[in-house]
Amino acid sequence: MEDILFKLAFVLYFIAAIMGICGILKGGKGSSKIIHLFVGSGFLMHTANIVYRYIAMGHLPAVGMHEASSFFAWCIVLLFFFLKYRYQIGIMGSFILPIVSILMLIALISPGEMRPLSPILQDYWLEVHTLLAFLSYAAFAVAFGIGIMYLIQEYYLKSRHPRELFQRLPSLQVLDEINYRLIVIGFPLFTLAIIAGAIGAEAAWGAYWRWDPKEILALIIWGVYALALFVRLAIGWKGRKIAALSIAGFSTVLFAFFGADLFLKSIHTFS
Amino acid sequence: MxxxxxxxxxxxxxxxxxxxxxxxxxxxxxxxxxxxxxxxxxxxxxxxxxxxxxxxxxxxxxxxxxxxxxxxxxxxxxxxxxxxxxxxxxxxxxxxxxxxxxxxxxxxxxxxxxxxxxxxxxxxxxxxxxxxxxxxxxxxxxxxxxxxxxxxxxxxxRIAENAVSVGFAAVELAKKIFGGLSGKSCMLLGAGEMAELTARCIVRSGAKDVVVVNRTYERCCELAEKFGGRPARFEDFLQEIVHMDIIICSTGAPDYVLNKEEMKAVMKKRRHKPVFIIDISVPRNIDPKINRIGNVYLYDIDDLQGVADSNLFERKKEVEKAERIVDEEVEKFIKWVPSLNSVPVIVEMRQKAERIKEKEIRKFRNKFPDLDGEKMRSVQQMATSIINELLHPPTVALKEEVVDRDELVSVIQRLYGLNGHENGK
Structure with missing residues (x-):
């Protein structure tokens, strides 16, 4: 039952993402209403799936690559809807839904059976750590999408020959502002996630910080977004450089999220 | 002539x-x-x-x-x-x-x-x-x-749409940079029809705090009053642009009034706040390299026209159409000018005919003094008709366009024995 909900959610997101990409290729002419309808119904099913898993297992469904990717995608869609109502940017889905679809695809191909959480990780602080980390990742993911939109719009303005898509993309000012706000929200959440994680780690392994590869990656991510905030507030950097930093930051997030599982020997994997 | x-x-x-x-x-x-x-x-x-x-x-x-x-x-x-x-x-x-x-x-x-x-x-x-x-x-x-x-x-x-749409395009671009124009500051550097038109479009869209800079302070004040802004001296303009969001430049100076290094310093001072610069001057007054600086968006008048009418071909077609209208009207005028030129000959020709008519009618009246008024009038009418009939073809010929009008005029002068002064030369 919950598996069908997940698959339906995946299909609906996927269709919406394809429509969004076609919309971009057609110069932003596609209707965002239908896309939002698809994402909306997908989100309802996705939410039902996650709630079901939460109740069934009694902990946040972020164990294993399937749950982790799926929950990551869910957080992004949640944030997407929040931003959609706040800023009314129809074209935003075209840039964010592909990320959601890829995460859902990874979740789809990963084994989806529900597994109990190992007793060592059953800790209040670690649950807080997981939730905060995912929410901050979602903020960074959306900031990444917004950063790409910024770079495209800036390219159009700089080239002096704006195309059709130019009309549909929001102004640089708005994109820069959203990007900034997402980092302002994501960064403290991420910082708290690290702190909660350290407290949880002390309880689980007896050490706050152990220089595990994933911990080092987390530090790098933290450093990138700290830099983005610093240059903005102290030097006044705006626009392209901040957009580029949020893209670099999210690339690190992705590497930490998947790469740590695939390439690095870390105790901090999802599987 | x-x-x-x-x-x-x-x-x-x-x-x-x-x-x-x-x-x-x-x-x-x-x-x-x-x-x-x-x-x-x-x-x-x-x-x-x-x-x-x-x-x-x-x-x-x-x-x-x-x-x-x-x-x-x-x-x-x-x-x-x-x-x-x-x-x-x-x-x-x-x-x-x-x-x-x-x-x-x-x-x-x-x-x-x-x-x-x-x-x-x-x-x-x-x-x-x-x-x-x-x-x-x-x-x-x-x-x-x-x-x-x-x-x-x-x-x-539709060429008139072109100019309007250039101002409109500037507003559209500004909106894509700043989100909205309300409360944005705008500088008019120099003067000129198109610069003023663009500035007016931008001010109408909500820009506040207009600063006008001009080499001649008098003109500067005049323009500032027109836009409800304040005048500033040309020497101070580098300090002024630190606080400006939109700069419309049309000074017509022979070279750049703003180069890349100066602009970089300005950007640092304004903490990299985006700035939209429109260079309407011919030749260009703003170094095009400035566009490479982050958060600086420089458009010249050709760029704006390109944005206003991405279909350049359409615009060219309208200009061609307009030029055809001009050519037509030029032709009409040229046709009219020589008719003005030949008017003296026509007048002279008619005056001579009138004189002959008067003379002949006087002779006729002396010959038949007891002719009653009605008959006399018929005779006069007949004489007038004959003159008109005879003079009509040459008059038309003179008013028509012919290859060598001057020659025609002199031929008529010779044929009718008019005192051959040159007409309208």
């Missing part, structure tokens, strides 16, 4: 020369009377705007000597050596001059084709010449033709 158009514009002369040769305020009146006094000049009108200075005249000597006279006058009037401005002048005579005048009035010779202000300035210049009585039949007719042609161009083509 010749029509002459002598002048310079934004393409042929930089702002310095344009400013030195401009006729401002009372200089127009002095200038136009001075020109009228020249022995070569029969009629004259004077158009002086920030982008052009043009003298339209009807001369009755050879072109070369009239041109010399006018050049000498300009030199003496403005106290400038002839070689300073001579190479910037264009000289059009005859049908070229007529075409040029029609093109100018129709805004086809403007920096931004289709901008609406030039027609108003043209009308003003014409009205002024009319009230000062420096123009006559020919130039009056030509000026009216230019105005009606401009109106035809405006209604029958």
């Amino acid at each position: 010749k029509i002459l158009a002598i002048g310079l514009n934004h393409r042929t002369a930089d702002v310095e020369i344009r400013e030195r040769l401009a006729f401002n305020g009372s200089m127009v009146e002095e200038g136009i009377f001075g020109l009228k006094k020249l022995s070569e000049v029969k009629e004259v009108a004077l158009l002086s705007t920030c982008n052009r200075v043009e003298i339209y005249s009807h001369v009755d000597t050879a072109t070369a000597s009239a041109v010399e006279g006018i050049k000498n006058f300009i030199s003496a009037f403005h106290g400038i050596q002839r070689d300073v401005f001579e190479k910037s002048l264009y000289i059009r005579a005859g049908s070229d001059a007529i075409r040029h005048i029609l093109m100018v009035a129709s805004s086809l010779d403007s920096m931004v084709v289709g901008e609406p202000q030039i027609l108003g300035q043209f009308k003003e210049a014409f009205d002024f010449a009319l009230t000062k009585k420096t123009t006559g039949v020919l130039l009056n007719r030509l000026m009216r033709k230019a105005i009606s042609t401009a109106k035809r161009v405006r209604t029958e083509t």
Whole structure:
């Protein structure tokens, strides 16, 4: 039952993402209403799936690559809807839904059976750590999408020959502002996630910080977004450089999220 | 008889020369009377705007000597050596001059084709010449033709949309940079029709805090008042742009007034706040390299036109259509001019016929003194009819366009034994 909900959610997101990409290729002419309808119904099913898993297992469904990717995608869609109502940017889905679809695809191909959480990780602080980390990742993911939109719009303005898509993309000012706000929200959440994680780690392994590869990656991510905030507030950097930093930051997030599982020997994997 | 158009514009002369040769305020009146006094000049009108200075005249000597006279006058009037401005002048005579005048009035010779202000300035210049009585039949007719042609161009083509859409495009771009224009600050650097038009579009869209910078402080205050802004000195403009969001530049200086290094320093001072610069000047006043600096968006007038009408082909088609209208009207005017030219011959021919008629009728009355009034009137009517019938073909021929009109005129003079003075040369 919950598996069908997940698959339906995946299909609906996927269709919406394809429509969004076609919309971009057609110069932003596609209707965002239908896309939002698809994402909306997908989100309802996705939410039902996650709630079901939460109740069934009694902990946040972020164990294993399937749950982790799926929950990551869910957080992004949640944030997407929040931003959609706040800023009314129809074209935003075209840039964010592909990320959601890829995460859902990874979740789809990963084994989806529900597994109990190992007793060592059953800790209040670690649950807080997981939730905060995912929410901050979602903020960074959306900031990444917004950063790409910024770079495209800036390219159009700089080239002096704006195309059709130019009309549909929001102004640089708005994109820069959203990007900034997402980092302002994501960064403290991420910082708290690290702190909660350290407290949880002390309880689980007896050490706050152990220089595990994933911990080092987390530090790098933290450093990138700290830099983005610093240059903005102290030097006044705006626009392209901040957009580029949020893209670099999210690339690190992705590497930490998947790469740590695939390439690095870390105790901090999802599987 | 010749029509002459002598002048310079934004393409042929930089702002310095344009400013030195401009006729401002009372200089127009002095200038136009001075020109009228020249022995070569029969009629004259004077158009002086920030982008052009043009003298339209009807001369009755050879072109070369009239041109010399006018050049000498300009030199003496403005106290400038002839070689300073001579190479910037264009000289059009005859049908070229007529075409040029029609093109100018129709805004086809403007920096931004289709901008609406030039027609108003043209009308003003014409009205002024009319009230000062420096123009006559020919130039009056030509000026009216230019105005009606401009109106035809405006209604029958879409070139007027071009200028409006350039201002509109600037607003659209600004909105894509700043989100909205309300509360944004705007600087007008220099002056010029298109710059003012663009500034007005931007101010109407909500920009506040308008600063006007101009080399001549007087003009600066005048413009500032027009936009409800404040004037600033040219020397201070680098300090001023630190606080500006939109800069419209149209100084017409011969080289860059703002280079990349200066702008980089400005960006640092304004903490990299985005800035939108519109360079309307010809030649460019802002180093194009500035566009490479982050958060600086530089557009020149061609870029704006490109944005306004991404379909360049369409615009070219409209301009071509407008030029065809101008050509048509030039042709009509040229056809009309010779009919003016041959009028004296026609009048003379008719006067001679009238004289013959009067003489013959007098003779007839002496021969038949007891003829009653009604019969006498019939005879008179018959004589008039004969004259009309006979003179109709040559009159039509003279009014029609023929290859060698002068020859026709002299043939008629010889055939009818008219006292052969040259007509209208």
